[in-house]
Amino acid sequence: MLNQDMTDEEFAPYFAKAQEVSQFFREIGPKYDQENTFAYPSIEVFKKSGLGALPVPKEFGGAGGNILHVSKVVSEMSRGDSAITLAYNMHYIMVGIAGNLMTEEQNKYWMGRVADGELIFGPFSEKRAGFSGLADMRAVPQPGGGWKLYGKKTWGTLSEAADIITTNATETDAEGNLPDTFEDRVAAEKLFIGDFKVDENGIGDGVRIEKTWDALGMHATGTQVIHFDGFFIPEDGFVSVWRAGAFGVLEWASLMFASIYLGMQYRILEESVAKLSKKHLGATFGAIVAADTEVKNVGHIIDGIGDMATRVQLSKRVVYQTCEDLINGRDKDWQPELRFPYLGIAKTFTSENVLHMSRKAMSLVGGESFRKGTIFERLYRDSAASMFQPLNADQTQTYIGEFLLNTAAAANQG
Ligand SMILES: Cc1cc2nc3c(=O)[nH]c(=O)nc-3n(C[C@H](O)[C@H](O)[C@H](O)COP(=O)(O)OP(=O)(O)OC[C@H]3O[C@@H](n4cnc5c(N)ncnc54)[C@H](O)[C@@H]3O)c2cc1C
Structure with missing residues (x-):
């Protein structure tokens, strides 16, 4: 390590x-x-x-x-x-x-x-089945050693700034045929590292960036499609077999994603307090009938901000404590099968909180938050990305539920 x-x-x-x-x-x-x-x-x-x-x-x-x-x-x-x-x-x-x-x-x-x-950047996900799909990208062994990669990765965040690429591909026979059986495919999937040199048009030797990124949010990530057409990886660019290797270290993905959405929660709270502490509605005739309604005195807005601050505190404690648990080796207390999803809970928890908060902020601030260019509509769009990065909440629960339901001794996992 x-x-x-x-x-x-x-x-x-x-x-x-x-x-x-x-x-x-x-x-x-x-x-x-x-x-x-x-x-x-x-x-x-x-x-x-x-x-x-x-x-x-x-x-x-x-x-x-x-x-x-x-x-x-x-x-x-x-x-x-x-x-x-x-x-x-x-x-x-x-x-x-x-x-x-x-x-x-x-x-x-x-x-x-x-x-x-x-x-460094890491395009792993492919179109057919995101991050958990076995790679259709092929690593064809070369007579003089090393591999040539062929295929396409559909989520290449940071490609426009990166100098080094890490990616996964399935080793084929010399003719480029993928292994026939599922087990052989798992065993043949490998993690590689190499130089990522492209020109100002995103074109390199056997690799190119196709600028397709156009999504609901997270615009500035530049998550482009990366095409591999004979991209050479020398022998010493092999890092490890992918699935077995990755499972021991994937917390670097889930806890870093959790940190992104924790930071977004900080921002949502900050912007909501700044807006709602100053907003006056003037004379109102509705749920509150008054000559001047100052929103910071409205019950559901007071509660809403209190709820947001609570979620920020909880997310912060969960993310930072999970990092500390990992540093102190407390992850060894769990069954090995539960280690990855249990660490991943920090991400799914933060994701649920940020999604809740970005929606709540808009409803508390009111219709002006819906207009393009306001920070609130932006945070609402960007927070939606938290549903997808691994592990997502559904897959985390599937891992845990399946293990508990099928392993008699697992029911007492604390
Ligand atoms: C802003 C942004 C940037 C990204 N950047 C990168 C990047 O740099 N590199 C990268 O590699 N990826 C990146 N991704 C891709 C991302 O991490 C996911 O891999 C991608 O969204 C597709 O995977 P998925 O599981 O969401 O969808 P799919 O794999 O298409 O899943 C479809 C459905 O099947 C379920 N499912 C999928 N696999 C399983 C399984 N094994 N068991 C049970 N259920 C399953 C899913 O939960 C979902 O309901 C990025 C995503 C976003 C939003």
């Missing part, structure tokens, strides 16, 4: 830097949401901040921040702008996942590059 031994004193300047970067993201965020493109000016600012090297161990030139440190930085940047931060979140996810699966020698090279400011 990556050696992440940063102290809290060492972390303080990184958090201060995250606050600065968050402010910059907050300023530029609306423009890129409106223009529906990646937030290009964020690249230089994020790279220069040194925050990309936060989780890289000191022996590879990084700061050695642990998953809680990274979670705090991600949630702080997400408070400024969740869409821009979600792009850089992919970098943290892949540093955590690939870094914990690579050999010492690979880490020295790749993490060394990250420590120097390079960015």
